[in-house]
Amino acid sequence: MTETNTHFTRRQALSGLGGVSALALMPGCAGTAYTGAPLPPGQAGASQLLDNVAYAMLEHEPTRATTLGVDAGAFAHLRGQLEDQSPEGQQAYASTLRDSLEKLRAFPREGLDTETLTNIEVTQSAYELALDGFALPYGDTPVGNWRTAPYVVIQNVGAFIGLPRFMQSDQPVRNRDDANFYIERLQAIPAALGGELERIRQARAIGVVPPDFLLDKAIDQLEISVASAGKGDLFAKHLRSVLQTRGLPESYADKAEQIESGAVASALNAQLEELKIERGVATSDPGISARPYGDEFYDWALRSSTTTRLTPDEIHRQGLEELEELQARMDPILREIGYTKGTVGERMQVLGADPRYQFSEGDPGRAEIFAFIEDRVDWIKAQMPRAFNTLVNPNLEVTRIPIAEEAGAPGAYGGAGSKDGTIPGRFWINLKSTDLHRKYDLADLTYHEAIPGHVWEGEYSNRLPLIRSILAFNPFSEGWALYGEQIADELGAYDEFKVGRLGYLQSLAFRACRMVVDTGLHSKGWSREQARQFFVERNGSKENEVASEVDRYCSWPGQATGYKLGHSEIVRQRARAQAALGSAYDFKAFNTAVIMGGNAPLDVVEKTVNRYIAGARS
Structure with missing residues (x-):
């Protein structure tokens, strides 16, 4: 059965719901503002507690409320x-998490169903892990998120990158109320930038300075941002265009331009000057272990990124073993299509240079890439009834990564849309050069970022209670996206295109390499060049792709280790279910159980599979 979300606009929510959360009207969601009355025991009290915890969190991260589409009714203030x-703000956030955690631990478990118990356990796990991160003396701590960032402002971290994209993509401007909220958020940007500035200055005071090569990238990007803000190009230009489309007064854009070219530009410039000071004392050491409290930070980052207590040595070794296994599968395919000499990595480099699999240069090639992605999305959508019992219909948008971000961005990324359906799920593709992509690996990238990967999975998470839609765990998010690639292969994506299966296997091998490289950089003293060459030589990766990849690992320690580790665990759980159930095992039922169990730590995924096995036996 195909299911679709109920759609309604924020304007309808604001005008018609009064003090009641928009979530109260959504299927499966029970979000209402906390009235202060004592919580009743049992299911009703637990559901209210989880909503209270969610909205307490969103008070600290109001942009999440907007991306989820829940900044309405009693929570409309969050939109500005x-x-x-x-x-001080980060300490207040940590204090809220501690308070919520105490309430979750104290709530009686009697009479709660398994699903509600899981929701409480998942939230507790996320909050405990986040509080360990807040206890570190520096860094940007994710709460149920994937980014482990020791440097608060760098080439792929910071408000100077995230806010322009957010305000252009997710901040709604449909009416005068929305326009006023846009201005309110714009007025808040200088303080946000100033808060970041204070934190990176504090980090520098204890000797925590990013590597010089990351600072070079960030300085170049910030210089562009300062110049763009001075002309009103980061925020006001977009707002003016939307206002004209909506027939709203352009005076809002005039106000936005005044704020942007004044206070916002000044705050951006202050960050730029600080990064230049840091550049004067920076070293080229890429790993976090070269910085104060680096080992402690990496220990936490690995726990956050894997939801396990695996050591760097264990992760490094597992990455090497999985790389060998995957390349053993690639070798016979390469031989079959005529590539017989050299290592698998060397032969994949030769394959990558084959003009048959390259896209044209420049804008013609970019158009080819978009057409290719559209074709693959259409194909995989048609296959989903063969893989899931419960279907969704994602609101999907394929979008180029903003040009200003491309230098520090990965080849692509994707994510879910809002709970109310007004913001689409997006597959962001890096098109700084068409040479980043090949015709044998772009299909696989599409399945990973869009369907049945990130965008598809997000549609199911959006049906869970609000706190579960907010919280995400790196090994499940990325492990599921890799498993989505596997599903596509199992559905026949490459039956008539064996070179495409090579692209899929190389994608998995690339993630195994990440486990090796990340631990190499942050635990084993690897150089930046050593990390790059491992990808090129062992996996046949493209040099221009891995250059930014390695720099990303330097600014997000640990995050890259969760992908293949999470995928391997999902595959292991599937094998366990097959062995336990024999002929009673069902491919569609297993996939449906795991995805509907929601984004969770790996030990909770195991419990989800336990329930699937028990249900299939009954």
């Missing part, structure tokens, strides 16, 4: 706010 990035 930004997170307090100052040290």
Whole structure:
């Protein structure tokens, strides 16, 4: 059965719901503002507690409320706010998490169904892990998120990158109320930038300075941002265009331009000057272990990124073993299509240079890439009834990564849309050069970022209670996206295109390499060049692709290790279910159980599979 989300606009929510959360009207969601009355025991009290915890969190991360589409009714004020990035603001956030955690631990478990118990356990796990991160003396701590960032402002971290994209893509401007909220958020940007500035200055004071090569990238990007803000190009230009489309007064854009070219540009410039000071004392050491409290930070980052307590040595070894296994599968395919000499990595480099699999240069090639992606999305959508019992219909948009971000961005990324369906799920593709992509690997990238990967999975998570839609765990998010690639292969994506299966296997091998490289950089003293060459030589990766990849690992320690580790665990759980059930095992039922169990730590995924096995036996 195909299911679709109920759609309604924020304007309808604001005008018609009064003090009741928009979530109260959505299927399966029970979000209402907390009235202060004592919580009743049992299911009703647990559901209210989880909503209270969710909205307490969103008070600190109001932009998440907007991306989820829940900044309405009693929570409409969130639409004009930004997170307090100052040290005091982060301490207040941690205090809220501690308070919520105490309430979750104290709530009686009697009479709660398995699903509600899981929701509480998942939230507790996320909050405990986040509080360990907040206890570190520096860094940007994710709460149920994937980014482990020791440097609060760098080439792929910071409000100077995230806010322009957010305001252009997710901040709604449909009416005068929305326009006013846009201005309120714009007015809050200088304080957010100033809070970040205070934190990176504090980090520098204890000797925590990013590597010089990351600072070079960030300085170049910030210089562009400062110049763009001075002309009103980051925010006001977009707002003016939307206002004209909507027939709304352009005076809002005039106000936005005044704020942007004044206070926002000044705050961006202050960050730029600080990064230049840091560049004067920076070293080229890429790993976090070269910085104060680096080993402690990496220990936490690995726990956050894998939801396990695997050591760097264990992760490094597992990456090497999985790389060998995958390349043993690639070798016979390469031989079959005529590539017989050299290592698998060397032969994949030769394959990558074959003009048959390259896209044209420049804008013609970019058009080819978009057409290719559209074709693959159409194909995989038609296959989903063969893989799932419960279907969704994603609101999907394929979008180029903003040009200003491309230098520091990965080849692509994707994510879910809002709970109310007004913001689409997006597959962001890096098109700084068409040479980043090949015709044998772009299909696989599409399945990973869109369907049945990130966008598809997000549609199911959006049906869970609000706190579960907010919280995401790196090994499940990325492990599922890799498993989505596997599903596509199993559905026949490459039956008539064996070179495409090579692209799929190389994608998995690339993620195994990440486990090796990330631990190499941050635990084993690897150089930046050593990390790059491992990808090129062992996996046949493209040099221009892995250059930014390695730099990303330097700014997000640990994050890259969760992908293949999470995928391997999902595959292991599937094999366990097959062995336990024999002929009673069902491919569609297993996939449906795992995805509907929601984004969770790996030990909770195991419990989800336990329930699937028990249900299939009954």
